[in-house]
Amino acid sequence: MQQTCPHSTNPTSYSRSPVPSKMSTNHASTSKSALDASREAESLFVPPAPASRTDSSSEEYAYMNATGSRILSSTFFELEPTLRPPTTFILGTRKSELALTQTQLVADALSAYHVSNHFRVEWMKTLGDRNQQTPLHLLTPYSQQQPAKSLWTDELEAKLGSGHFDILVHSLKDVPTTLKEGCEIACIPEREDPGDALVVRTGLIYQTLDDLPDGSIIGTGSVRRVAQLKRAYPKLKFEDMRGNLNTRLAKLDAPDSKYVALILAIAGLARINCGHRITNPIRSPALFHAVGQGALGVEIRTGDGRVRETMRGVGHWQTEWRCAAERACLRVLEGGCSVPVGVESTLEELDPEQAQGDLAGETFSPLEPDSPMLWFSGIVESSHRLPSSLPSTPGIATPTGEAYPVNRVLPPLRKRAAKLSLSTCVTSLDGSSQVVHSPEPVVVRNYQEAERFGELCAKKIKQLGGKEILDEVTRIRRERERKDLERAIEKSREQAGGTKQKDGDEHQGLQGLLQSLNGPERSEGFQ
Template identity: 45%
Template structure:
């Protein structure tokens, strides 16, 4: 995160162009950022531009088959690199840990609940994940969730589900699934927290890297934009997410690799737990590393290397090879 000076904002005001995906959740998140900045900087005009990404267009193929290199971000990033827009608002979990040359992570906002949530069909409203009947069909597009749930609940069946949040809920309600797993943060932000039937504890499902936080990406060296974004930066969330992203970057994993995390912050002490799982859920390599928030990224790197030493590398190699075939 770059430091900025108040003098940057004393320059003549102008229109700041924000780029976002078109989905309802993406726009809710982007409009929140716009409105917060407008409150802090009333002399600026903040304009939202929307577009579809590859991940929005390709809905008939599982995420693991089409890769993760900028799946939900590349088109937005291109507009910034051309100078057409000034920054992009992302769900941080969608933002690759290695950004294109010329772009940077300008700030990380305060995190919503990062946990995974169970949403059930009406006929199972008296059930929990643990008490769903054998063969119940669970919808998820995440290999991370799939691997961990297969490990804990081998009697359940799992089926890929794509589309935005509203589309997935509709598919559930129409009876195509007995339950689906979604991010609690997305449901909360869309005022759909009443659909959350159960929050999955970290012992069952470690969440995705960056889940629940917003990552704002901008051009490197754009001091005016960095000065604006500084008011949205949340230090505790930033420490947690930098540790998580360093862990993922060191393992060179993405959405096609079952990697989960959990971070706990107590005072200045950060504890990062991570897991690498095989697709069938039979093998899980899991451990934790603790340290000071000032060494957040180092904590992530140390944990990644520790899990590699404990058997994660063969799992990663197998999954990467399978994805390439």
């Protein structure tokens, strides 16, 4: 039997505790190195003499370790942060240079706050990474349950839920506006420039889109960019280009390249040290950027209080409030598939004692200790962010090894106010019609008010003609999807030729997909 302290934060028992028994065993089989780290922690850890214990915390703890053997812990007591053996948290992300760089940024920020813990980055290939050929909408056909964009996040979220990962780091713009049950965005670190940029092929002298000759081919797969730029530059041609940033830049510069330029997010290029490839930014009114562009979404298991506490201090409330408005707006507009919506937001902090909130008449859910973490954005007292609050909360380990609870006490709150603006732009796929809504900025006092502002903007832009544009986008999408599927069925029929069972199964699957496409359950549209 091993002696250990509950504060030794054995990762197999604590950080993986929200789904206790299943997750512990899962983890034991999937991530040996974390187990190793905990063994190392145990061997390094020397419990202080009994004299250092305080009466109020002298409670016996026993819990199960990953292999099911019972560990009788030593007494629960306070430790100096520097004396605590480390916990290893695993941050998961997609396999791309951008994703890994972004995740390392978050891991570094966390390490700076929690010097005695380890934050390790792990990647996995997602469906979108593995399949670079199939059109995105065929990989995940349009449905309310499975928005197209979730193909970047689905598999990561499954591994978050199973405890393989503790924290996921995504580009916020790739994160669906409604998250899976059991997952939440914990925080959004400070945003990079959210804009788009023109990247001209190496060796060409063009500086702006206006300089490009008629018929120039621009690489971008984004419906938002194509729709808006077709409108502003009808003489240019837009062609899909998939792949990671480096692949795309290489395709642009290849000797046989047909592309004159690409449109890419400034933030992505800057993060992978390719800022020098930016020829010029493209701003509104020619191009409104994507919702959440340039920001990172840090996702955790809802109710994993331990990871939640760890996240404090990493978010940037100004970015969080802006993204609250942008994402809430898109949530109301999209109804389940990616749409040609562009936005632009600004935020200016005000003196909370002077400023009157503009959404005072609206009703909001009261703040509870276990409300979504983002609801506390900017209003938790900064003293509450001290990293030492992390392992000193009693209840880390319980005799049954159950989840480290979300703190039952509402943290001390402070007042905050900011002037928030949001412009929204909805464009038809061919660029022929567009609605732009740029209301007067409003004064908001918390995250929920910022979200409400975004929802109100979405409702307004629908009334202004956005609804007709979005309905048309849905119609065109479905028609295209149906044609693509019919083509795929035809192809699989030819290939199968009644011989290979595997292909026959695939054929059946596609037929089913086509049926569901034509069926009445697909009549949900934009709200």
